[in-house]
Amino acid sequence: MNTGESRDEVTPLVAAAHELKAPLALMRQLALRLESSNLSEAERQRLLQQTILTSERALRLTSDLTRSTRLDPALFTLEPINPEQLCRDVASELTPLFEAYGRRVEVTTRKHPLLLVANRDLLRRILLGFGDNALHYSGGDSVVRLQINALKRAGLIRIGVRDYGPALSSDMWRTLQKKLRTSPQSVHARPESSGLGLYIASQFAEVMNGRIGAVRHKDGATFYVELQASSQMSLL
């Protein structure tokens, strides 16, 4: 049987079409359900809210794609940023979506504030993408955590998005590692994902002289971005 386990690379255009198919198909089903005459008003409102949130997720991807086609470093100002504050902003932005799924997103607070060098918009987009991904992978009513760590020896700061879901098999983990380094893959290379989101995130990180990565846990995964710590940190 051809199970479609091909590792062929696909163009970003094909990957984008695939990634957008799922939210569009969901929005269509939500709309068709709304046509049903035997819905309560509360049910109708909930379906409307789900339609809006799903369209916003899809629009985030299209916006990231547009941005990723114009990644001249000269266009992106790098500045010292307080990652904890940015994580709070991202968590606030994601909260309506998480609440609608019955999940929570939290920021792990730090005793000592840190500063990193980044472009605020690009870093925000990376973290929103990781958050979306974590929402999909986290199970039940689990929490997704945004965590900030200083890698002092390397002069880096790592922002991780930790989810709690089914463990990835070794095969899938190897495929994921490949995706972190390469362009989008065939849609079968990893279930439900062409890796386009990771590809875009890695491009955004590169423009900020950073990189993305992932850590596998027995009960989920952490996707992270590492960026240069700001030298202003030493003044704190």
Next chain:
Amino acid sequence: MSTVLLIEDDAWLAEIEAQVLREAGYTVEVAPHGFSAMDKLDTYRPEVIILDVLLTGSTAFSFLNELRSHGDIGTIPIILCTNIAEQFKAHHLREYGVRRIVDKVTMHPDDLAVAVRSVLSDDEFEKGGVS
């Protein structure tokens, strides 16, 4: 009343599909991924499984392979419900128990209930020894 195991990792889509199937008179159990589906199979012994292809955690095909390796539950008929229906032909997947393929992109919610009914009546037909 027949029981349907719905394996779908999108919680909102699963909710809509489950509601439609319940309205059609089926008992529905939902599993978000293959691991929990294997657990639920033992408990609920469904007559039909509706399976999304692009799942979290493991692929639908590793689930199908595992399912077929169990003598007692390996013959449960499968309906694939997927966004990439155009990539599959039902007759290529028949040996894995796939009886219908429903295209999520174009389906009407009622199409799933129709597919379940049709698979169950095929089963009745075959059990009656007519085919």
